[in-house]
Amino acid sequence: MKNASTENVRRRSGGLLGRRCLFIGCVAVSLAASALAGSQGEAARLPWRVVLLKFDGLPFHLVDDNIDRLDSRTARRWMPWTRHVFYENGVRFPHFFTRGLSISAPAWCILDTGRPPAIRFSVEFDRATGAVEDYLNFATFYWDMLRRQRIYPRPVEVLDELGVPLFSDVFPAERTYSSIQLFQRSLRWMVLANVARRQFFHASPREYLYQAAGGMGFKNAFFEANEREFLYEIEHSGKQYLDFFSAMADKNLHNDNGPGAARHVVEELDQVVGRTFEAIQKSGISDRTILVLVSDHGMNTRSDRFSQGFNLVRLLGLPQGGAHHVLTKRRTLSNYSLKILVRPLATSVVNRSQAGGYLKDKPEYVTAMLDLDGNERASLHLRSSHLNRLHLVLLQLQKKIRTRRSPSSLAEELRVLQNGLEAKVGRQLVELEEELGNLSETLSSLKEARDLTPAQKFQRDRFESYREAYEAYRQALSGLLRARPEEVADGKVSVRQLLPPGIFGPSNGIHELQEYVVDVDMEGRYRTLDYFQFLAGQRVRNTRGGVESKPVDFVATRVPVEQALPALQAAGLGADEDPVWLYASPESQALILAQSFSGETRLRYVPVAQLRQDSSGAISFRRIPFQPGLPLRIWEDPDLGVTGRREEWLGQFHGEEEWRWALYRTRYSLGILGLYEACQRPRTLPGISPALARFFRRRQLHMDPDLQIFAADGWNFDVKDFNPGGNHGGFFQASARATLMIWGGERTGLRRGVSIEKPYDSLSFLPTLVDILRPLDGGSEMMRRLSAVPWAGQSAREVLQAELAQAPP
Amino acid sequence: MWILYIEQDGRVSCRRRKLPMLSRTFLELIAIFLACLCLPLRAAPDTTASVELRSQTVSLPYGADLVTLSYRVTAGQVKEIPLVAVLVDTLGDQDPENDLPRYVWILTTAPPSVPQRLLSLVPFFYFSPGTNDHPDGNALPPFIDIAHLDRSQWKRISWYAAQSFLLNPQPWFLWSLPAAGSANWYEYERVRAATGELLMALWKNANEVDKPLWLDSPEWRETEAILFGRSVVRGYLRSRQLQELRNEQLRRQRSRLARNWELLRQRAEEEHLFFDPLALPSGEFTHALLWVAKEDVERHWRVRPFNHRFLNIRSPWRDRHLKGWQGYVKEVETEEGTHHLIPLAIYGLDFPKIPTLLVDFRDVFNPKKRELSRRIKGDGIRYALERSPLWNGTYRMGTWIYDFFTGRTGVDYNQPSRLSTAAQLGVLLLVNDQLAPDMKVLIQEELGRLKLNPLTLDFEGFPRVAIAQHAALLKQALQGEGLRQRLLQDRQRDQVRLKHGLGKRFLFQLVRFASLGQYRHREPEEFRAAYIFHRKWRHHQDFLREVADSEGPLELVWDPQRIHRSLQFVLENADRLPESTGRLAQVLLERAQTPELQSLAHRCLLAFRPSGELRASGPQILPRPPSLGLPGQTEPVSLPRP
Known part of the structure; x- marks a missing residue:
């Protein structure tokens, strides 16, 4: 028999519990409501x-x-x-x-910062250290996030290093x-959670069948989850x-x-x-x-x-292309590869050349780095031709390559090459030592600081990795400059020690690119390649849809103004900044010159032919009249918007706005301005501390490619997949x-x-x-x-x- | 001899006429003589051929049109080959809104003969005895019967269940024959579906500007999505989901074609070959030829390496047969000069991952062995080891791993069947005007070696079969009773479904079964008018449902005139429309922004709910649109109080 009082107590306690639950529920609801109202109230207060x-x-x-x-x-x-x-x-x-x-990374960089792009390509390679910066790789970012090695994506980290804020940083x-x-x-971890929920949990059996029949894929689910969160924030926050x-x-x-x-x-x-x-x-x-x-x-x-693909990686790996082992950010034909399963998050892939050459069995010696993002253009870094010669001489000294040259001539050549390298990088190495010293000091102060934010801690770790990598680069080049032929010949020091893999050395000038050393023959003569002619002269037999048989439209590179000035002045021209040289064929070339007029930069397009640089650095070219077929094809473009005679207008310097009005309807749109922007030296970084500015500017210079290759209309350079x-x-x-x-x-x-x-x-x-x-x-x-x-x-x-x-x- | 006649009243008929023996012999001798004269020593490309796709309509006396898509080749003489025929139920009037496509015949595929059917039951039998290209003149069954589409695949599922649970436990002889037969039949159906899909795509493309309404009817769209969807579960999905899947499928197909096109082009370029894509009249590339230049063979003989990855043919640089080639050659001019091209292979581009080899002109067994690889593996497991491919976990795991690796690396063994893309090549050969006629003959001969299914047909027999089948169909449509009766029965079936619920329909079926088929329920003639009206209504209903399912203000998203027309129809016929139409009107009223549409939608709603009340429309699926300040907008229309 139930105890009435117990029953009453139970009822009361049960009722009390129920009232408590009800009270808590009401509080929770009102809190939520007020949060909601509060956020909406906050929205109402926004100006x-x-x-x-x-x-x-x-x-x-x-x-x-x-x-x-x-x-x-x-x-x-x-x-x-x-x-x-x-x-x-x-x-x-x-x-x-x-x-x-x-291309995406620099373009979004401009849109999100409002400044000229601190990040200039979607993929950047550091010539000094062989490091690859892939700014579009989300997978590695989230993986690093999970391992607590990063909190921002790489592009944001780089902007922070360079002191460039995002527009959204202005807002709390x-x-x-x-x-x-x-x-x-x-x-946005919740987005990923929502994606999983959306993919695997459905409202009705029909939805499951819909998914089984090939319904919403992961990408669509991701897109939708992203959007839902965004819309919710607009409405309620x-x-x-x-x-x-x-x-x-x-x-x-x-x-x-x-x-x-x-x-x-x-x-x-x-x-x-x-x-x-x-x-x-x-x-x-x-x-x-x-x-x-x-x-x-x-x-x-x-x-x-269809857009038709031209495989630059394969071309560079052929004997006639230099037999390079090429570094790219993505694996060639990744959809048909099993290796990608072993390293799915690889940020760099070595495409090994199957051709014979002095580096045939040494795939770790990458001698070309290729950025293909966008697919309509490519940036190419080649190892310094000077270093190639040094490498060949060292291998000959150690008899790893047999030629008919005597050890004494090889020793003599080694000295000459060392002197040449000293002239190129000697001063830079001294400056680098100083810059690394500054970096070390900054690091020390960061290590001693106690209240670092997570972002600062990661930045400290990155600075440490830069310091180590650049120190190794400095020591490698210094060691190479100090190497003695007899030590090399006796095997007391290995070639790998003197010239470690991954070091590309100083950028190649025009002379180096026109006589790029790719190998040596039995007589000890160097086989060279003119990359401008080689790339722009490629022809393809199988094309369709009216696409021309020449996949490379033109090649572009920067010419140091100090080297170009004598030749420009001799031709009645002038420039205040590095000209940009465009090469379509030996007889079809152009220079984009930049001069400063009362603080405004003005540009001029000058058709030239047969531009060459000799070993002393002297540049020569021949001026030619405007004619059809020049790079960017401005002359013959019917939509070129100039007043007066075309030749007269094009023969003068014009400011940006004038060029925009002239070019915006042409086939190559603002190509002149774009090339000037893309090929300029890195700008001064206003937001970075003076102690580090020089180091980061050097790093940016090391990421400048030797060449930029532009595809003809209807062509692409994609190798990851067919495009x-x-x-x-x-x-x-x-x-x-x-x-x-x-x-x-x-x-x-x-x-x-x-x-x-x-x-x-x-x-x-x-x-x-x-x-x-x-x-x-x-x-x-x-x-x-x-x-x-x-x-x-x-x-x-x-x-x-x-x-x-x-x-x- | 079959002769097509056009009668005085414009009807087309087909009659067989027997010639006297002497006349026949004389004609045959002349034909042989002319054939010998026509045989070239060296094939010259026929540059004067032109192909035109045409559709012709024959009105049938029982309220239907027989529409035929045919292609006409003008190459010296005009030849017209019918490809696909559709019977459109017009009800005998001129109103296109109540037209309904009923049956589709793929004229290039003949029903298998008895020997073919018997041989298809034999496991490991990978040959075809030949096409039944002499149909007996009787009605050939339609490939698609829209009213009887096995939407939920019950037949297939039931057969599979019966095979698995009833037959498989039986002795080998009893279960293997039906299993082999059903597998071959299923593949045959898929090949027909692929051919039909291609032909219907050609038709749509040929009629892009003046597309008949029935090609866009909801029944046809749903049929396409289910039949060509290649998935068992599609029959259970909603119409909107089907359309989304179909659109996605077409996009993926396009992407697949484009990627394989580019893959093959790049491989040809790397191996110094010539790439020659073959296009349909719509401009879509579905197959490609690979050639090698005779001059290149001489130049690179035994010197140039050859990477056969993705090409799957042997090196042309070490083939003596090519070195002394005397066969078919095509001459082309390029920037490099004149080339004399030797055909190497043909590939199908509509294939997952890689272009699939269909014809190897130097090794006839090459495509066949690749096609056989999956079959022998599957049939070996099934018939030799007696393991069920579906229920055996080890087999499925092993297959998955093997498929993964071969798919990942682009190996051309153990790939899905290429017979569908081969059948599509057969169609392409009919309608393509780039290839010379003798090249087409050569390809057809080689393609014929891919007949691994006893039920498949000879590709070279396509025109013959198509003409014969079309003639039989025309005859049957115009003179026979079979098609007419079938159509009338299907109309009756529609009327029964319209008038009666599931319970009553089941009862009718029961009675019919009990009466051994003697009793068949028919609706009275007076119901016909309601049925005709319903046919017209479903056209507007489909549109209004689509409008209701969309998001955003009506006038913003849709052409207001189009909505106006359908709502006007609703208003004029409200008394004949179901109650659910009121809900449609309510949804449209809530989303209309301009007074004109609001007023019309309101009047429609009142026609169903005279009290004017707005019922709760259930969970709010559609977002309520804000006021956008559209021109002419005033206060929202308020409904009159009862």
């Missing part, structure tokens, strides 16, 4: 908000050509939201170009939302800066040039625009929100032809013309339904954004900091309504 949609590789022509398209069966619009938001109610920039090379962390992308400071990154366009358009792929891309893009726009409307502060759709570069894709779709990297209109469109709420003062016909490049992006936000801002500290930045680009103030555009900044 303005900026939302960026970043689509990698979205060409403007794809958007513009399809904006009015209707489905043939249902008459449904392909892009209703883009049309409504940006074309009818926003501002679009039909002539917005990537500045420099149309709690007011910033950045999705997974190249330049991010936040992690008090974030002031939000951006969403998608590589969907780039991935699809690289692989498929068909109309189906184009439609898929624009429809997906439009849905993102639509959902984002609706989320903004629901957020409550749409009247003072700016929505931007921007891409880093375009995509050169045509539905009537019949589109490509980018070069200066063709479709590759370089990116997308920029802006919409603003009622209070933003943005014009509606306007197309800005003036050509701009990516340096103008952030100054324009700042000018749009300034009138909304009440003079906050954030805006003061933004206004104080010496933006390199021109702001497009014409996006604002007249009275705002005319107001002083």
